[in-house]
Amino acid sequence: MNRRFFIGTLGSAAVALGAGRTQPHKPKYIFYMIGDGMGVAQREVAERYARMKYPSRKPRLVMNSLQVDGLTATVEVSGKVTDSAAAGTALACGAKTANGVLGLKPDLKTPLRSMAFDAKDAGMQVGIVTSVPIDHATPASFYAQVPKRSMYYEIDEFLAASDFDYFAGETMLGRKKAKGKTAPDKLVKTAGYQLVQDRTSFDALRKGDAKVVVEKDLGYAIEGAQDIPLADFTRKGIELLDNDAGFFMMVEGGKIDWSGHANDLATNVHETLAFDEAVAVALEFCKKHPDESLLVVTADHETGGLNLLEDKPLVSVIDAQKHQTSFYTRQVSKWKKEGTMDAESAYAELSKSFGIENLQGENKAEVLKAVAASLTDETTDTRSKEIQKMYGKKNAAVTSCLHALAAQAGAKWTSFGHTSTLVGTSAWGRWAEGFGGQNDNTDLGINLRKLILS
Ligand SMILES: [Zn+2]
Structure with missing residues (x-):
């Protein structure tokens, strides 16, 4: 409501605040x-970890300290639990x-328009940032x-x-799907992008370097710097x-989902x-730009059906684990192959x-049983092939330990999949109110696009 109040009251004119400062009508x-x-x-368990690990740190989680909070429903068009493509489309x-x-609409033909194109048409610069491949959902x-x-290759064509x-x-997945066609790195270069793939060239990027694609695998935060x-x-x-x-920047933390699929709490x-x-x-x-900025933090869906039962000291268990799931899965597979463990x-x-x-x-017996099974069984992963392909094979021993x-x-x-539980949305800035309360x-x-077009 406040958002409408601002827009309705201020119209399209910038309001002078004195001392040379003006308050724009849109972010x-x-x-x-x-x-x-x-x-x-997921937000709360990270907050608990930070509270126990860094007792004097304030705020513990920055996203939990913004001005406005709300809840957001995530189901896809027919009411099913959403995937990241349908949810991303809804958000974009x-x-x-x-x-x-x-x-695209559910008819798979009618195009939908991303607000990022509206931002670009409005003269803003546009950035798309993620911790997973740039052509991921x-x-x-x-x-x-x-x-x-x-359709990663086609997605890369859209990117270019x-x-x-x-x-x-991270590295464009379309590279593996090019099959005789122009490779995605050539596609982006032909479209006038500078392709940056190492830290030194990344650091050398300066304001005024137009059209940049940074393609660099991040790995997982749990595995160190x-x-x-x-x-x-x-x-x-x-x-x-x-x-x-001004600019519009989308930033995705993509591996929160991947570690949720693995039920890997420490990595999560x-x-x-x-x-x-x-x-x-x-x-x-x-x-630094309080009158001109809007920050919206949200999620596309929940992954893993994470429940928090007790507020236990969790730093020692979280800190014991030094790698993400697939490291241990590979280790157990190796033991099984060698047959000496x-x-x-x-x-x-x-x-x-x-x-x-x-x-x-009993708790020990259960894990021990899963470990023994993993050293002999062919596979104990009952999830669909599609999920296994996307998120890696699951190993009973490792899952049991997790x-x-x-x-x-x-x-x-x-759950090993997504759930339809509401997610948290938090916002900061003069337009933050429009993102509070319960929303779809x-x-x-819709709200962000209105602001961009206002
Ligand atoms: Zn997922």
């Missing part, structure tokens, strides 16, 4: 930050579509129109044709995009914190890796 700087798979429980275009579809929602999210100013994320973390992608985006007409917490560092960079900039020794090693050495009785770790941290995963995900897209 000059927009940050749209999306934690993929980041439900309220303000309209619902079917799972797997990017930027969430970022692609902002520039592509394809009936299937796996978008004319957006800054892309940053990242070569270029998401926060640096965001900071560089600000440096490159800042101009008199670290990914949420890494995303929050990017939010901190955005907020710091917004606070007995279940007790494998259990001893894994329980140390996950900080669960103190398991007793669940035991979560229990020690007072948490419980209830399409409302966020």
Whole structure:
């Protein structure tokens, strides 16, 4: 309501504030930050970890300290649990579509328009930033129109044709799908983009470097210092995009979702914190331009059905784990292949890796059983081939350890997929009120577009 009040009262004229400051009628700087798979429980467990790990740090999670909070519904067009393509389309275009579809109506033909194009047409510079491949569903929602999210090569063609100013994320998945066609890196170069693939060239990028694609694998935050973390992608985006007409930047924390699919709590917490560092960079900039900035932090859906049961001391278990799931899955597969590791020794090693050495009785017996099964069984992964392909194979021993770790941290995963629970949305800036209360995900897209077009 306040948002309408502002627009209605101020019309299109900028209001003079004195001392040379003017208050624009619409945001000059927009940050749209999306934690993929980041439900309220994911935010809360990261907040708890930060509270215990860094007792004097305030705020613990920047995204939990903004001016306005709300809840957002995420289901796709027919009411099913959404995937990131349908949810991304809702957030980017303000309209619902079917799972797997990017930027098209459920008829798979009628195009939907991403607000990023409206921002570009309004003269703003546009940045699309993510911690996963730049052509993955969430970022692609902002520039592509394809009936299937796996059409990575076609998505890369949209990327090259978008004319957006800054892309940053992991290696384009379309590279593997080029098959005799022009490779995606050539596509973007032909379209006038500078392709940056290492830290030195990244650091050398300066304001005025137009049309940049940064293609750099980030790895996982849990595995230590990242070569270029998401926060640096965001900071560089600000440096490159800042101009008199302002900018629109979408920033996605994509591996919160991946670790949710794996039920990997420690990795999930670290990914949420890494995303929050990017939010901190955005907020710091917004606070320097308080009359002109809008920051919206949301999620496309929840992943993993994470429940928080008790507020337990969780730092020691979270900190015990040094790698993300697939590292341990590979380790167990290797043991199985070599056939030299007995279940007790494998259990001893894994329980140390996950900080669960103190398991007793039934809890220990359950994990031990899963470890023994993983050393002999062909596969214990019952999820669909599609999910396995997208998120890696699941190993019973590792999953069992991850669940035991979560229990020690007072948490419980209830799904390996997405859920339809509401997600949290937080906002900061003069237009933040428009994102409070309970909204549908399409409302966020509609409200932001209205501001861009106002
Ligand atoms: Zn997912």
